[in-house]
Amino acid sequence: MKQHDTIRGAEVDIKAVSHDFQLDGRRLPVLEDISIKAGGGEFLSLLGPSGCGKSTLLRLIAGLELPTSGTITSNGKTIASPDPSRILAFQDATLFPWATVWKNVATGLEARGELKGREHIVNDALALVKLEAFAKAYPHQLSGGMAQRAALARALVNNPEVLLLDEPFGRLDSLTRMVLQDELATIWQRSKFTALLVTHDVEEAILLSERVIVLSDRPAQVVETFAVDLPFPRHRDDPRIVELRTVILATLGLGATVQDAAA
Numbered sequence: 001m002k003q004h005d006t007i008r009g010a011e012v013d014i015k016a017v018s019h020d021f022q023l024d025g026r027r028l029p030v031l032e033d034i035s036i037k038a039g040g041g042e043f044l045s046l047l048g049p050s051g052c053g054k055s056t057l058l059r060l061i062a063g064l065e066l067p068t069s070g071t072i073t074s075n076g077k078t079i080a081s082p083d084p085s086r087i088l089a090f091q092d093a094t095l096f097p098w099a100t101v102w103k104n105v106a107t108g109l110e111a112r113g114e115l116k117g118r119e120h121i122v123n124d125a126l127a128l129v130k131l132e133a134f135a136k137a138y139p140h141q142l143s144g145g146m147a148q149r150a151a152l153a154r155a156l157v158n159n160p161e162v163l164l165l166d167e168p169f170g171r172l173d174s175l176t177r178m179v180l181q182d183e184l185a186t187i188w189q190r191s192k193f194t195a196l197l198v199t200h201d202v203e204e205a206i207l208l209s210e211r212v213i214v215l216s217d218r219p220a221q222v223v224e225t226f227a228v229d230l231p232f233p234r235h236r237d238d239p240r241i242v243e244l245r246t247v248i249l250a251t252l253g254l255g256a257t258v259q260d261a262a263a
Contacts (some may be wrong), residue, residue: 009194048215
């Protein structure tokens with residue numbers, strides 16, 4: 001986006017958050033005493049076993065649910081409901097099939113009555129994700145990677161202070177996924193929103209993040225935090241990334257056999 005639309009990330013402070021679900025009249029603990037602080041403009045990744053509560057934590061930060069206990073603040077203000085400053089992007093692009101790419105990206109602005117006179121913001125967002133040539137296309141005409149680019153543009157057009165990413169590339173083929181990882185890193189460096197990414201891909205977490213937070217099985221607790229003090233752009237074959245990947249896999253309880261199979 002153009003300089004006057006620069007996104008400024010918010011500080012997100014998660015303090016002693018626990019969360020339960022009620023299942024058949026029984027209490028199901030999902031998160032237990034989670035404390036994480038994301039600085040403004042920081043990129044964090046959350047790793048942990050399937051079903052441990054990572055996606056639930058994103059929903060709490062988005063304001064879609066309230067924690068059972070503890071507090072979550074954005075720039076010091078308690079999060080009590082959804083807000084356009086915090087956007088949650090899902091694994092599925094969930095584009096409206098009857099609308100063009102341009103209309104899909106403009107959805108948030110249009111719903112808030114803010115589109116008139118700001119059409120350039122939609123165009124800027126499409127250019128940022130390299131979809132300007134497909135503005136008039138419909139979702140069924142897009143590849144999976146292009147659909148995710150459109151979903152990302154739809155999020156960015158709201159100038160979010162916090163972008164919450166729930167395995168956004170999880171359904172894509174490996175080559176497309178690698179391309180979009182690089183593009184997301186570039187967009188984040190340029191825009192400097194605060195990003196929290198849920199992923200099961202250790203390499204993806206290391207390539208994109210400034211810190212990687214490993215959570216335990218449900219109810220999730222913070223097991224360990226890894227700083228990724230490496231310059232961008234990052235390269236998958238960097239020995240430091242390979243070494244950190246091995247350490248994080250070990251923390252997740254995955255041994256050499258799994259690592260070798262994934263190599």
